[in-house]
Amino acid sequence: MLIQQASAIIAADLEKLSNVLERRAWEFKDTPMIGRTHGIHAEPITFGFKLANWYSETQRNIARFRIAAEDMRVGKFSGAVGIFAHLSPLRHLQRTEVREVEEFFSEKQKGSSAMPHKRNPITLEQISGLARVVRSNAQAAFENVALWHERDISHSSVERVIIPDSTTLVDYMLQKTTNVLDTMFVYPEQMKFNLESTRGLVFSGQLLLDLVEHGVSREDAYRAVQNHAMRAWKEGLNFRELVLKDKAITSRVPRQQIERAFDLKRQLRNIDKIFARVFDGKTKQKRKPLERARKK
Amino acid sequence: MLIQQASAIIAADLEKLSNVLERRAWEFKDTPMIGRTHGIHAEPITFGFKLANWYSETQRNIARFRIAAEDMRVGKFSGAVGIFAHLSPLRHLQRTEVREVEEFFSEKQKGSSAMPHKRNPITLEQISGLARVVRSNAQAAFENVALWHERDISHSSVERVIIPDSTTLVDYMLQKTTNVLDTMFVYPEQMKFNLESTRGLVFSGQLLLDLVEHGVSREDAYRAVQNHAMRAWKEGLNFRELVLKDKAITSRVPRQQIERAFDLKRQLRNIDKIFARVFDGKTKQKRKPLERARKK
């Protein structure tokens, strides 16, 4: 059956993607960057942590795909498509103001025809677009679930379009995504620059916890931290310094304690444990050659 | 621009469909058949009336398509697709129990490979299926509306798939639909047989109105008519005879009046007016040659 062959190809694509994610996650395990929620700087993470998350998600997708492929084998196609209609978030990281990661761009490559300076995330844009096509094919598959009595071939005309289109597209998208991740340029310096661009603001959550732990009521702590944060944001001041000058805070919490809240290493202290959990048994043997590789 | 050429082709397809519907509507203007709501026999109509309705809808679709095509000309594609994702209801009329209309089936055509007796509505099934594909492309077009800042080419990868696919499919579907309507077999005898198969039940609405007009309260009239109708349905009796034997009814409404409720001609008395309204100015000159044609 053609569907089984297609499933095998896609399953292999997913394994390759998973392998690339695993390799690159270890490569950037200790590269700090800012975590963003709602597009706004939240708290520090590492780029390897981000990739490890995608690895986990890919593992879950592989498990889901196996179930869907098994379902398809017994003739139940509907709904299986569309699971992979994910949207790679990497193109957000290439935006000019962010520029932490870029798609590979060959020295000889021509960019925008009218604007020679541009390096656009064209592969990831294409993948984002094609995900819409795959998602919409899933909709046609859902409509195909309904049936007149024992059988009806309104379905076959749909399947002849959406099955080859979707499997071909998903294969193409997975290969392109794998290639982008495999060859991407990563800019740790720029990650550090962005991380520090808010002058300490992103440690406000840790500071809040530390104040509460030292006996400040949550309400008072929140108000104080937010006031300093908003002032720092508005006037371009250094958040840490503002806090250290606030006697209402320093009178209750030792200066050293406050400074610990701004310690990046402390923020990232659990990365090793997280990696151990995500990559479980494989951890030790993999870690070493990579560490060796990095030392070279 | 390719889109303009495609629009012109589809507009021409729609005109051809409209012409075939107009011709066949006049051909079957006075051919009685049962109207169905919820799949259940409701009240008598004519097959020409049904086709005239589709003609009207096609005229509205032509108007909508012109607006959409104009929108596309100035570069606003999104959402225009999908409007024609209609589902031709004709395949319901070919079901074995109904069999009032059939897709053309050549003497030499091979039917189902395993069941030589079968004549399936394969073209209309295919159209029903492909409408799902066009509808799902519309969904991808909607997702394309969102944009990053001044421009983003995630859209173009989608458009390169859905615009040629949808325009080609709609062209194909319109041509096939036109051809089915142009060459369909119509069985007026079977229409009459189905119309009469409920032994007068389908005149219950007219009877209700006539009783009320003659002074029976709406509640009493409804209860009496429904009682007789349900008994006729259950026991396979003649509804008209049951009503005529009910003295509670005949004592208040003259027998002649009751019988008028079962008069098919009276039910269909407005067909000419409706056709005049639908086809307006064109009415007179078209009517004559068709009447002449039918007399031959």
Place this chain on the structure above:
Amino acid sequence: MLIQQASAIIAADLEKLSNVLERRAWEFKDTPMIGRTHGIHAEPITFGFKLANWYSETQRNIARFRIAAEDMRVGKFSGAVGIFAHLSPLRHLQRTEVREVEEFFSEKQKGSSAMPHKRNPITLEQISGLARVVRSNAQAAFENVALWHERDISHSSVERVIIPDSTTLVDYMLQKTTNVLDTMFVYPEQMKFNLESTRGLVFSGQLLLDLVEHGVSREDAYRAVQNHAMRAWKEGLNFRELVLKDKAITSRVPRQQIERAFDLKRQLRNIDKIFARVFDGKTKQKRKPLERARKK
């Protein structure tokens, strides 16, 4: 978590639906009816066989739902919805010309306000409609898969709408479907009438096989069978008699053999085996009480 409670309710609904299907499948195990493909009479089945198919499908849906519910428990909602967007095909069986099965209609119930004779499949129409809403919610869930960086609450506004709406709707639809199946009126006489309405045509597939088995080439057999079938269809003749009068056939295949092709019992000879396979271990103990019940 509310989602877990909702999942438990839906899982219970599915079990109830499954139980009703099992009971009614056994009840109508030996009630012959015509199987339809493309809306056209194909070959005889039994109504119990149809219900056993739905039971199997429901069992597969239960398995799929468990996986989806587990996925949701760990916070992966997207895509799980929509699986149940099935469309109960029963309302096709209530169409006036078919009328083999009807939704329960109380003696005191009011039907159509304008047409007192009508009994519409209103519950199943409603379910068909609501399935469109659930399917469309699945589309919104797919769009929710994409994410900005570490998190983004564009998703929560969607989930607040589609999760309660979809779970409530699915619960409602499953209860209504279960109730319709539990209380439906079944008309075995009408099933038999429809089965015989094509005067033997529906045995053409078996006849073809029998002719080939007796040495007629497949091509010749197909041509002969189709010729008689089309003539019977067109002129309202008895297919079996036409075949028995064809000397080209009777000279090569014994009359008795031809007549066996039209034997309904032979067609349905595997029903018991199929039921045993579908309901496996449960078969014996369940069968007896039901048989006893039917004898009363």
Place this chain on the structure above:
Amino acid sequence: MLIQQASAIIAADLEKLSNVLERRAWEFKDTPMIGRTHGIHAEPITFGFKLANWYSETQRNIARFRIAAEDMRVGKFSGAVGIFAHLSPLRHLQRTEVREVEEFFSEKQKGSSAMPHKRNPITLEQISGLARVVRSNAQAAFENVALWHERDISHSSVERVIIPDSTTLVDYMLQKTTNVLDTMFVYPEQMKFNLESTRGLVFSGQLLLDLVEHGVSREDAYRAVQNHAMRAWKEGLNFRELVLKDKAITSRVPRQQIERAFDLKRQLRNIDKIFARVFDGKTKQKRKPLERARKK
């Protein structure tokens, strides 16, 4: 009819949105910012130009909505919904690295519960999410186009959900969008900072045109400009200076001519003409009070 009332409310919402866009477009007519394509800095525009574009699009949406509302008035609902499933791009402008525009955030407002420093674009995120719900309702409306014979109420159960939901959501979304645009914080300094952050790269397109105009072949010009641009990008150098040091260029094009390519005023010289065209007749009378207002 409720639909007519809902249409009137939405039409009024659109007018209000249009008015706010017009007012704010004039307010920021001469505020330079970078235009972005694919999320990458492209060429300078002004913020008022961006708002004027949205005004134009809103005018086209008003025209489309009037046609759709008229269609709905005569009972043709399907497909009309969904047109407004646009996604406001403003939340991209609030991203920490960009921060050119922010949703209004009251001094007393509480932000993220765990991270006191955060000001999230929550209203626009919600609108982005709800647009997915409206889009998916459009899908259900498309499925509603198909009909069994003369009528079938599978449609009404859908319409009872999607019409009130969509009209209410669109009303809510338009009001929220209008409010966000009305009260947003705009940061011209940050716009200028971002515009200049690539050290002249965004003038590469103009430079290319100027070189070609002065007799350099397009291929040579492109290669030279791209080389300098990529080097500036990679090494953090000033693009303009690199170009001015390139004798292959300066020997053929006068220095003054090269410098003109980097003139922001020249880039934006057509803004007044564009505004005149977009806001046509209304231009003069509106301009004055606004200019007066700004001088205060």
